[in-house]
Amino acid sequence: MLKQLILENWKSFRYAELPLDPLTVVIGTNASGKSNMVEALEFLQRIGRGENIEAALAGDKTLSSIRGGVEWAALKPETKFTLNVLVNGKYTKADYLYTITVETKPHTQLLDESLTLIKHSLNKNEEPYIEKLFQTDNPSSNTPNITVHLYDTNIIKSQEFRRNRSILSQLIGLSMKMVEAINVVSQSLENIFILESIPSKIQNYSPLSDKLESDGSNIAGVLAALTEERKNEVELTLSHYIKYLPERDIKKVWAEPVGRLNTDAMLYCEEEWKPGEMRLIEAKIMSDGTLSFLAILTALLTQPEGSQIVIEEIDNRLHPSRAELLVRILREIGQKRKIDILLTTHNPALLDALGPEIVPFVIVAHRDSETGESKLTLLEDIDNFSKLFASYSLGDMTTKGAIERSLSRNE
Incomplete structure (x- = not known):
């Protein structure tokens, strides 16, 4: 399952970290970057299942385009972006860090990709054990292939792969350790499900x-x-x-x-x-x-266990009085089926229904007033959050603009 997403030069983000928990809530005003963040997960889902990198951005006969396509995938004036995702290991009790860098100009292609095993010691004072599983070479952007170094039982193997798809989706026939890593990360990416019901x-x-x-x-x-x-x-x-x-x-x-x-x-x-x-x-x-309610329920009940379900503006078309019911359902089914949920919302009734225990898992998307770049900030990391929380409910913080004013003063 996914533990963290890191965005570098992706759309409106220069750099941002998104922790992912069993229930993660992202709030923020319009055009703050919430949808851009969700589209990073959608892109990862597409390349994880082997889609062509350009098609994963621009769309094709079977895929819709991610908003802005290739042209707006990288933060202007950059011509490349990097997405990092930390995945919880299934059998080794370890984490995997998957990183992909894509060039958007002059060609749309893979520029760099790697997978790293991170084993944490039972002793918290000890540094984690880090082992590279594969790493691309630094190629010329004019070549159709890219060299990948595979670190397999202390033996480095080099192999050529096509640059139009992720290396992750092309790797087959490896050692058991590599197979486990590839399967866990690939499955975690493929099991990202973005729900935008119509x-x-x-x-x-x-x-x-x-x-x-x-x-x-x-x-x-x-x-x-x-x-x-x-x-x-x-x-x-x-x-x-x-x-x-x-x-x-x-x-x-x-x-x-x-x-x-x-x-x-x-x-x-x-x-x-x-x-x-x-x-x-x-x-x-x-x-x-x-129908919107049924779509949410059906996704929770039919997606594979271990999935990451993303629901933008989850409260659309639902009456505020049903917010508490919706929150209860998300928690009950998510916990029972081991499904993590990331949702975005503007609804103060829904935020209040989540209760104070959700505060550590609320992230605020906002724009830097000087650079215009999107940022992600944990709600409880805002300097005067304790004072805000003593004065307002979570829902009131959003409707009265208290969070945005506090962030603006901090910049």
Whole structure:
């Protein structure tokens, strides 16, 4: 699972560190850099599964472009960016530091990439054991290939790889130690899931599928394609939580195949409009809030365990009175399924529902008033945070602009 993301010359960031915990909350005003931060994780997810580096930024027939494409990927006037991600080891009880540097001009290609094993001693006073697993050579930017040094059981092997994809996605047939490292890091990147639900797309029929789309459009297809036992389990959980959302009582939510070939599916729910009167409702006429809520729930229940789920503006289309319910669901399902959640929000009701215990895991995205560069600051690292917290709730801090004023005075 991911432990930390470090951004260097990425979009609006000169340098920033984002710690990642089981539940991490990023707050900040519009244009503060929240979406740019999320897009760094999206880029890592794409190159982790082997996508072409240029396509991972600019999009292609199957991928949408990351905002700004190649042109705005690096902080201007820079022509390269670096992303570092710290990943928790699965078996070795160690961490892996994965680093990738991409050139955007004059070519869009890999410039540098490495993977390092970090083992921490039980004795806190001892320095961690650090071992390089692979490292690219410093190549000429005009060559299509790049040399990679593989450090395998004290033997250095050098091998040529293509520069249009990440080395991580090209490495195969290595020693057990290297296989474990590659698998753990690759899986952690592939299991990043960015949810930006679009209710109007969820309302349509969707093909059966084993992979949820980032816009939630194929919720019905994913649910209908589950094995019978798993489908019953997921739909019972959906029905359990969704009944607390609307004014009318939703008794049941499910999906089922439709059409002669049973290759598409539709999402349904059963509502009690008044005592004793039940109505069957298709997704086509469900509210946007209900569909957004179902998208969040479905992602939490169907993504692989160990995933990093990212939800931008999680409270969109949800009434503030449901904030406490949403927070409870995130915590319950996230903990049960070992899923880490990163969310961004402006909603003061949601922030207050998170409670004071969330404070160590709240990060503020903001812009430097002199340079215009985005920064990430832990909420409790703000100089006068104790005074702020004594005067305001977390929600009030955001609505009254107290956090931004404090950051501005600190610059």
